[in-house]
């Protein structure tokens with residue numbers, strides 16, 4: 132059975148062009164970039180080339196890009212690295228209640244160590260309020276960390292406005308751009324972003340490699356100590372093939388950004404419309420327009436998300452109930468609760484995320500199977516029977 | 523064109539089998555292991571495979587192996603993780619003067635956080651003294667971290683003797699940086715009484731950007747990176763599935779002929795030593811003489827009246843690649859802390875190169891290498907004498 136992959140937000144396949152570019156760095160140019168002879172120098176050059184391509188995608192300087200082991204590490208580094216570096220200046224951090232766990236748990240950790248964290252609420256679309264943000268800032272505030280786009284409901288925050296507020300108040304602004312990169316325009320200069328986390332495996336690059344953009348002049352402590360790699364900011368032998376793959380993925384993303392956004396938006400809207408036309412008792416989660424072009428998140432009333440996922444899987448459709456990381460647990464997603472869904476509705480949510488290899492036919496297939504499955508599952512639900520009976 | 527790569531302590535060429543299986547996971551089984559659908563399950567199977575291979579090889583439980591982004595992160599997690607978890611038990615920690623920077627710099631950092639550190643000395647073969655260890659241990663010592671094989675000279679530390687002493691202190695944990703030992707000599711952390719053992723993929727013909735940490739199931743550590751709770755909550759972040767599978771494959775390949783591999787490396791090393799001593803005057807082999815006390819893949823040689831870096835670049839003209847010290851420190855001008863710790867005079871430290879072997883090297887390569895070496899050493903020495 133051919134699989135229809137609707138889980139691009141969890142991870143993406145690696146683009147074959149990316150793979151081709153990585154391969155020589157496994158085989159021939161496998162040298163350690165720290166070595167002084169030519170083997171090592173070649174990989175050094177490849178790293179710098181990749182750094183440049185990633186910088187270009189976000190309008191940064193290549194010297195402002197630092198490689199990490201992934202998006203999670205980037206988030207941890209940004210938040211804890213700034214907190215420790217600025218601990219004499221203040222101990223207050225502002226974030227939102229719908230961040231990825233990499234951010235939330237870093238903040239929780241800091242709370243245990245004398246920092247104070249404000250978790251901004253969000254409205255029913257998942258947007259923070261700029262007024263809330265302004266009113267929470269005080270003279271102990273050292274960092275604002277608000278994600279660019281949410282991984283579950285796709286909502287894109289008013290990043291430029293947040294950046295402006297941060298700048299006016301002289302506070303560092305970190306944003307988790309793991310889901311946004313390659314799917315929307317990110318311009319760190321225009322948006323006043325001081326730190327940006329990104330990860331390769333969400334943009335058709337390899338897993339296990341990420342980056343943190345750190346604006347020139349920013350004070351940050353390392354969280355991993357050792358050799359002098361990454362200009363003494365992140366120790367460890369560089370993952371050269373991973374870095375090269377990340378660079379290529381960024382280059383492709385840059386060259387196709389507008390088209391990618393347009394194509395995905397069209398497919399996404401077709402998918403949403405198709406679901407609303409064919410299935411009743413559905414709710415679209417997230418913002419109607421300010422959302423990732425590849426993200427669809429829908430709650431189906433009277434449905435249990437896990438059962439829905441398994442049924443879809445049986446017909447070859449890969450979807451997700453929340454973010455990949457939390458879908459292993461039974462707690463409803465903190466994001467869906469934060470936008471005001473009840474536990475029951477949150478439990479009946481499905482995230483379908485599409486990407487550049489998604490075809491119209493895949494959407495058609497989904498729209499053919501999903502209503503049947505929903506119908507079958509609802510027929511087993513006594514609650515649904517009651518509601519329908521009352522009509 | 524002949525190319526002779528003799529810098530396998532810095533990094534190794536991945537096995538073809540490793541690359542092949544990784545490609546599969548990049549192209550087809552690319553799912554996120556946390557996902558509940560088939561693609562996620564397939565990815566999860568890849569991780570299970572990798573974990574099983576490593577656990578079997580180390581003779582430990584699968585639940586005791588967690589994946590990291592490499593040796594450096596593994597050392598950081600082990601040391602900071604166990605200390606953060608056991609904050610109240612004590613503030614004294616012990617390591618050696620010849621550790622890799624990914625251990626040494628963590629200890630330096632910890633000094634800044636209020637820990638008291640003892641850096642054990644080594645003798646001229648690079649070995650620590652058990653007596654000094656004994657006299658350094660205190661009731662408030664919470665961690666001893668000693669590398670199994672040194673990356674610059676190959677010296678093997680008496681790990682089991684160390685552990686039997688550390689074990690007498692209930693509050694004290696024992697971490698071993700096994701990055702250069704793993705896949706080369708027997709590494710059975712449980713049998714050896716080790717609590718935490720670090721390994722890295724790219725030193726054993728696996729991929730870069732992946733490593734593993736053995737954590738004995740009786741001990742608990744705190745994470746240094748927080749997030750989705752992967753790897754038992756100790757190392758959050760989407761798992762690097764292709765690299766995990768690649769690391770598993772490297773282990774699978776290596777263990778098939780483990781003893782033969784060891785012999786092959788030893789033959790290469792012994793032959794190199796003999797040929798160098800036979801052909802070049804005023805040289806010194808660093809590290810232990812007894813081959814049971816030194817790793818089979820690392821050879822440190824000092825040439826009187828030679829600048830190691832100049833020699834390195836001369837050899838490079840013949841497409842032969844060696845290093846002066848460790849890859850990490852070779853760019854900085856500072857002298858090797860390892861050779862200094864072993865008491866080498868500055869002139870000899872400056873004249874040192876590290877030759878490190880892999881299974882891809884041949885005896886013919888060694889012949890060619892020593893010929894080239896001899897020519898360059900003679901030439902450089904003549905230049906200096908003039």
Ligand SMILES: Cc1ncc(COP(=O)(O)O)c(C=O)c1O
Nearest residue numbers: 201202203231282309330759760
């Ligand atoms: C918004 C967001 N932040 C951070 C991460 C973590 O990235 P990684 O899986 O590369 O560690 C993810 C993905 O899992 C994400 O969606």
Ligand SMILES: Cc1ncc(COP(=O)(O)O)c(C=O)c1O
Nearest residue numbers: 367368592593594622673701722
């Ligand atoms: C003894 C030792 N420990 C740790 C490391 C660090 O490992 P990695 O390069 O995978 O971060 C190395 C190699 O660089 C090493 O030789």
